[in-house]
Amino acid sequence: MANSTSGDSVVERVVRVISAFPEGATSLQLSELAERAGLPLSSAHRLVRQLAEQGLLDLGAGGTVRLGLRLWELVNRNSPTLELRQAAMPFMEDIQQVLNQNVNLAVLEGWEALFVERLSRRGSVANRAKVAGRMPVHISSAGLALMSNQSRELQAEYLKQFRDPAGKVTADVVRHLLAEAAQQGYSQLAGVVDPDTWGIAVPVMDARRRTVAALGVVVPLAEMRLQALVPALQTAARGIGRQLGSSHDFRSMELV
Numbered sequence: 001m002a003n004s005t006s007g008d009s010v011v012e013r014v015v016r017v018i019s020a021f022p023e024g025a026t027s028l029q030l031s032e033l034a035e036r037a038g039l040p041l042s043s044a045h046r047l048v049r050q051l052a053e054q055g056l057l058d059l060g061a062g063g064t065v066r067l068g069l070r071l072w073e074l075v076n077r078n079s080p081t082l083e084l085r086q087a088a089m090p091f092m093e094d095i096q097q098v099l100n101q102n103v104n105l106a107v108l109e110g111w112e113a114l115f116v117e118r119l120s121r122r123g124s125v126a127n128r129a130k131v132a133g134r135m136p137v138h139i140s141s142a143g144l145a146l147m148s149n150q151s152r153e154l155q156a157e158y159l160k161q162f163r164d165p166a167g168k169v170t171a172d173v174v175r176h177l178l179a180e181a182a183q184q185g186y187s188q189l190a191g192v193v194d195p196d197t198w199g200i201a202v203p204v205m206d207a208r209r210r211t212v213a214a215l216g217v218v219v220p221l222a223e224m225r226l227q228a229l230v231p232a233l234q235t236a237a238r239g240i241g242r243q244l245g246s247s248h249d250f251r252s253m254e255l256v
Helices: 010-019 030-037 041-053 069-077 082-099 141-147 152-161 171-184 226-244
Strands: 057-059 064-067 102-109 112-119 134-136 187-190 197-205 211-220
Touching: 010 030, 010 041, 030 041, 030 064, 041 057, 082 102, 082 112, 082 211, 082 226, 102 141, 112 141, 134 141, 141 152, 141 171, 141 187, 141 197, 141 211, 152 171, 171 187, 197 226, 211 226
Parallel strands: none
Antiparallel strands: 057 064, 102 112, 102 211, 112 134, 187 197, 197 211
């Protein structure tokens, strides 16, 4: 791929254009897209036009740019999480049917929990986890469940670079939370993201005993029923692991 005068490749510029859309935004003006991508307007227009020709973006009248339907199609058809989501969905539906609250499924992507599926119903408590959304490991029960089952080397690397932007949590606190989650077999956070909610999550392991995901729930803080919730989640997690089978090749998205 040829580089621009700034030294970045075409691939890098394409990624910057597609990544420029903020969460929840269905469209951007071309000028705003160029600014968010850090590109000259002429370069952004050329890339958008080329991507639109392939169906990855839609270029409308007045310079309005949208993510293309083909991009959605390719991502969903070939997603590395597709098998995981299909295996987990029946178990997630069962848990939601009983709790009538939020159920989510996450994988580890770098130092964050990336949520790949979520079920919610009208009347359930607030849940900041969104499909394709991310949360830092230390404020997510799913993130703690995932990180607590990674190698000691990865955990050490994570803790070494850990910084809480809010300045409220130290690496020692996170180290304690990870050790507690590993010992208990589940993680829990009460009132951390929302003061009235409680999150609990368990690791999902494949046939090779690799932690590939975390299965979690978000319930009202008043409903702290660990004795009922934890066994139900662990049973569901084991069921998901069995559905993945020994031939499953989804890997936890960790830094290596």
